[in-house]
Amino acid sequence: VCAPCHAQFVTPTPRCPRCANPVGALDARRECAACLTLRPAFDATLAGAHYQAPLDQLVLQLKFGGALALAPWFAAVVRDSVLGEPGFVLPDVLCPVPLGPRRLVERGFNQALEVARPLARHLGIPLRPRLAIRAGDTRAQSGVAPDQRGSNIAGAFSVAPDALAFVRGKHVGLVDDVMTSGHTLGELAAVFKRSGAARVSNFVFARTPPR
Incomplete structure (x- = not known):
């Protein structure tokens, strides 16, 4: 990604500190009305960019085209955020965020892990890819109606039994490529909170603006 495109499409945006949805300049660092009402399980979200053209095509290239060389750039964008x-x-x-077993076999890699590896190095934070387990395959959230996404992902995650010591009383950072409705990250954050995590923050390359 060339420097002019980076400057044009990756720009600081006032966001809700909890869900990273865009807010007005006067509301920067104030929680949005949706978060004040629904109180998601995660405590913060940091997003590098909007999920919109042309960056959405880069996400698709990474996720479905195996363009793994994009992952370090995604991580650098998140680091800067x-x-x-x-x-x-x-x-x-x-x-x-772990993939289900079937999807991992089909894809051959977890795009969230590919972003998390360089991000962990950038920030000097330990990376534990097996901290959470995705027991089975759920339908892709992108193919589920918005009002059904919460039920689609419910019960999909658990904390690895041998990892509880790394969770209790800790601040856990969750890494994903895109945050759309927030249900997946919310479900995973809730699992960590029930296992004793003191705080959960999301780190995502792109945030889908509300419709």
Whole structure:
């Protein structure tokens, strides 16, 4: 990605600190009405860019085209977002959102893990890819109606039994390529909170703007 395109399409945006949806300039660093009403399980979300053209095509190239060389750039964009957030306390550990077994076999890699590896190096945070387990395959959230996404992902995750010591009382960072409705990250955050995590923050390359 050339420097002019980076400057044009990856720009700082006032966002809700909890869900990273865009807000007005006067509301920067204030939680949006949706988060104040619904109170998702995660405590913060940092997003590098909007999920819109042309960056959406890069996400698709990584996820479905195997363009793994894009992952370090995604991680660098997320890193810049994190370092540009005043007073943000880094998590104790990073965990990529796990894929289901069938989808992992089909794809051959987990795009969230490919982004998490360089991000962990950039931030100096331990990466534990097996901190969370996805027991089975759910329908892709992109193919599920918005009002059914919560039920589609419910019960999909658990914390690895031998990883509880890395969760209790800790600040856990979840890494994914895209955050759309937030149900997947919310479900995973809830699992970590029930296992004793003190705080859960999301780190995503792109955030889908609300419709």
